Amino acid sequence: MRVGDLTTPALLVDAAALEANLADMARALPGQRLRPHVKAHKTTALAARQAAHGHHGFTCATVREVEGMAAAGLGADLLLANEVLDARRLGAVAATGSRVTVAIDSPETLQAAVDGGVPEVLIDVNIGLPRCGIAPGRAGELADRARATGLTVRGVMGYEGHLQLLPDPAERARLTAECTDRLLAAHADVGGDVISGGGTGTAACNTACTEIQAGSYALMDTAYTAAGLPFRQALTVLSTVVSTTAPAGEMPGWAVADAGLKAFGMDHGNPEVPGGTVWFCSDEHLTFAPDAQPVVGDRVRIVPAHIDPTVALHERMHVVDGDEVLDTWAVDLRGW
CATH class of the missing domain: 3.20.20.10 (Alanine racemase)
Structure with missing residues (x-):
């Protein structure tokens, strides 16, 4: 896969x-x-x-x-x-x-x-x-x-x-x-x-x-990275660009990805999109201003601000090497 x-x-x-x-x-x-x-x-x-x-x-x-x-x-x-x-x-x-x-x-x-x-x-x-x-x-x-x-x-x-x-x-x-x-x-x-x-x-x-x-x-997150720790960012949330709005006059362009509040732990703030600035998250959407305008269907890898509650929102994680999926692990300790 x-x-x-x-x-x-x-x-x-x-x-x-x-x-x-x-x-x-x-x-x-x-x-x-x-x-x-x-x-x-x-x-x-x-x-x-x-x-x-x-x-x-x-x-x-x-x-x-x-x-x-x-x-x-x-x-x-x-x-x-x-x-x-x-x-x-x-x-x-x-x-x-x-x-x-x-x-x-x-x-x-x-x-x-x-x-x-x-x-x-x-x-x-x-x-x-x-x-x-x-x-x-x-x-x-x-x-x-x-x-x-x-x-x-x-x-x-x-x-x-x-x-x-x-x-x-x-x-x-x-x-x-x-x-x-x-x-x-x-x-x-x-x-x-x-x-x-x-x-x-x-x-x-x-x-x-x-x-x-x-x-x-x-796995790491942006909050711990900001604290200057030596570990690598291993986990991202893959999302798809579902809508774009091109710049118009003085209005900047933006893009919308299909991962929002229900995909990220938000207690440490917004997640980050490499190559863009996150404006806000909605239930199922993340709106960001991209450095280079994407097209609908592009995939983006978004970095969570707090790893623990982010993982708990998902049923599985996919271990990858570049674009190859090596394995899929169940997040099997969720719930109480």
């Missing part, structure tokens, strides 16, 4: 760029130093490629991701880095022989792990992002309560998500160190072998954690 045979909009993954990203990260964070986050791509075939580079522990954001990874034979060490109040589905996965760990930050989530049959937990610590996580000074108390119920407390986790896209590397490193100092203080009270945290944006400067939960590095 050729790229031109695909129905648009469609996710394209450049095979060479993906492989380079996986290899570069494996050299920087080999083996257990990286726990890839599958929320970024939601695709077990891509996770298998990460495992082939030596990463056998994975981070998940949903119970569905844990279930799907285990079913795909990738359940050697799965962390649900999220709080849940019903852990029975996680316990069922653990009962089949997969190793499952869940994050807890309260007596309620602790009890959910006990009731659900999940034997291992990490204490989720709030290190600066106002989201989930217990205050660092209370982490030890929660760990003690967890151990008293018979749970194994593997250690701590914390996420400096508010720092991932800071454009100044020095500032990002300084603030990351402040966050990880809070995590280390909590770990001193909690104990365990695991200090888990970080992401693609802080992977290079977060040296305190025993493992980094990076995910976006594999």
